[in-house]
Amino acid sequence: MNTERIFRNNSVPDRRTVMNVAVGDIVVMKKNHPCGNNEFDVLRVGMDFKIRCRKCGHEVMVSRAKAEKNIKKIMKGQGEDNA
Numbered sequence: 001m002n003t004e005r006i007f008r009n010n011s012v013p014d015r016r017t018v019m020n021v022a023v024g025d026i027v028v029m030k031k032n033h034p035c036g037n038n039e040f041d042v043l044r045v046g047m048d049f050k051i052r053c054r055k056c057g058h059e060v061m062v063s064r065a066k067a068e069k070n071i072k073k074i075m076k077g078q079g080e081d082n083a
């Protein structure tokens, strides 16, 4: 099911805040994890993101809005979906 491809119509049209984060990607966050690392594996996307610290392995659930605010960079993990 490709529900991820359905975008809501009420988003501001000229400012694309929807980030193309997919499972398997690595996100670099603006804020470091307490362990000092700021790279996280993306385990799940949806209304919430589930991410795992690449250093200490701690898993965190964070709302999409909050995650998108904190993402500095997305590194495409597996490159399966390069449309």
Ligand SMILES: [Zn+2]
Residues within 6 Å of the ligand: 033, 034, 035, 036, 037, 053, 054, 055, 056, 057, 058
């Ligand atoms: Zn950590």
